[in-house]
Amino acid sequence: MPPRSIYSSLVDVGLALVTPHLARKKAFLIGIKAREVYGSHQDIRRFRDLLIGKFGFQSSDIIIMLDDEGSIQPTKVNITAALQTFLLGQRPGDLFVFAYAGHAKQVICRDGSERDNMDESIITCDELEREDAFRTILDDVLHNYLVKPLAPGCTLVAFLDSCHSETLLDLKHHVCNRPALPRRILRRARELIGIPGAAVATTAMRTNRFCSGFCPRINIPSATPKVICFSACKDSETIFEAEGYSMLNTIIGVLEKEPSPKLETLRSTLGKSAREIYRRARSSNQGRRTDDEKEMQPGVVRWAPQISSMEPLQMQGRLKL
Numbered sequence: 001m002p003p004r005s006i007y008s009s010l011v012d013v014g015l016a017l018v019t020p021h022l023a024r025k026k027a028f029l030i031g032i033k034a035r036e037v038y039g040s041h042q043d044i045r046r047f048r049d050l051l052i053g054k055f056g057f058q059s060s061d062i063i064i065m066l067d068d069e070g071s072i073q074p075t076k077v078n079i080t081a082a083l084q085t086f087l088l089g090q091r092p093g094d095l096f097v098f099a100y101a102g103h104a105k106q107v108i109c110r111d112g113s114e115r116d117n118m119d120e121s122i123i124t125c126d127e128l129e130r131e132d133a134f135r136t137i138l139d140d141v142l143h144n145y146l147v148k149p150l151a152p153g154c155t156l157v158a159f160l161d162s163c164h165s166e167t168l169l170d171l172k173h174h175v176c177n178r179p180a181l182p183r184r185i186l187r188r189a190r191e192l193i194g195i196p197g198a199a200v201a202t203t204a205m206r207t208n209r210f211c212s213g214f215c216p217r218i219n220i221p222s223a224t225p226k227v228i229c230f231s232a233c234k235d236s237e238t239i240f241e242a243e244g245y246s247m248l249n250t251i252i253g254v255l256e257k258e259p260s261p262k263l264e265t266l267r268s269t270l271g272k273s274a275r276e277i278y279r280r281a282r283s284s285n286q287g288r289r290t291d292d293e294k295e296m297q298p299g300v301v302r303w304a305p306q307i308s309s310m311e312p313l314q315m316q317g318r319l320k321l
Contacts, residue, residue, distance in 0.1 A: 023093035025321075027051055027062045028086050030074045032102030032125050034067055040101035041066050043161070043248040047099055050252055054259060055321045057097075067125035074102070075126040076135040083145035092153025092223065097321065098146055101248050104162035105136070106235065120168045120235055143170035147310070150225035157321060158229040161248040163238040165231035166306040174308035175213035177315070179267070215312040227310045228319070230266070233274075233303035240303075245277040247305055255321070263307065264315035270305035278302055 031044035048064055051057040063082050065074035072078060087096065103123040120139045127135035147169055150156055160168050167174060232247040233239050239247075250273040254261050307313065 023095065024091070025051075025055070025057045025061060025095045025097070026086065027057055027097040027099070028082055029062065029064045029097075029099045030079065030102065030122075031064075031066045032074055032123070034103075034125060039246055039249060040161070041068060043101050043246055043252065044099065046252050047159075047248060050255060051097065051321065054255070073126075074124055076124040076137060079122075079124060079137060080141070080145075083142070086145065087149055087151075087154075090151045090154050092151065094151075094154045095321065096146075096150075096154065096156045097158070098156065099159040099161075099248065100168075101161040101246070104160075104164045104168060106164050107136075107138075118235065120164045120166075122162065122168065139168050139170045142168060147171065147225075147227055150227065152223045152225055155226040156228075157319070158227070159248055159251060160229060160231045161246055162232060164235050165233060166235045166308060168231065169227070169229050169308065171227060171229055171308040171310055173211050173215055173310065173312050174306055175211040176215040176312045177267075177307045177309060178213070217312050217314060225310070228263075228313065229308045230270070231306045231308065234306055237303040239274075240277060245273065245280065247273070260318045260320045262316060262318055263313060266319065267305070267307055267315065274303060274305055 027048070029044045029048055031040040033040045044064065044066065048059075048062055051062065052059055063072075063086070065072045065078060065082070067074055086098075090096075100122055104120055105123060106118040106120055109119040121136040122142070124135050124137060146156060146158070158169055162168075230247070230251065247270060250270055251266065254266060254269055258265075
């Protein structure tokens, strides 16, 4: 049997690693309901219960922050402090889950590191109260705490239920994880005319600073860190939510029925859910843009959930928490 490509299945590259210690599972969950983010607290609590009840997480290994009385508040100081210690003590085989349900926004990026010249950031509860831009947390910061220090053999799975969330973790591969479009395939084929077949993969990897949508699936040593992120929409998009309908709620529903779903199944189900939320919100005129509270208007652009990763994904692979 030929070796499986990296990310062919997170069940293979995550918890199934043979290690000399018992793999640990940790989670950091954030829910911010200010400015009418429908069901964010309920979704985060349900997700916590799912991780404990179905996937063997210990409550002592789950950090949860909610902008609610009696909870640890998701302020910039509190979130940053938790991020700084989240990966401490990691060892090969460990699994980390990060979930955020709340607001996000874009700010101008001046260092040329973003394809669209915009950085994304999550909005903390104290930023919402004081409208202080210095209280947001940039995608660069999330990447530096959650992705960059991730040790070989460890896995991070993130769920970002907010506007402008596709590259909130600054993972390179996202366009190539979308369903293939014939027009895009033909365009790329024309671009590669004249390049010897054996050189196509190498050329694509070296010349594309940003994900082109045609990144080759190559075999990577299983000891490398693995990161996969589920986002509610593209960076340029805003989302609508209605009570009982959200990206995280949809994922919870899938995982309750199938603990190890195929990535393509998750992608398809999330897309269908987004279209249903859009349809219901349009018909009732009750939906609101979660980032600015504007009442929905006719002609609003649809949004599409996204999956990003450190390496190109095989969508036939399965997610395992």
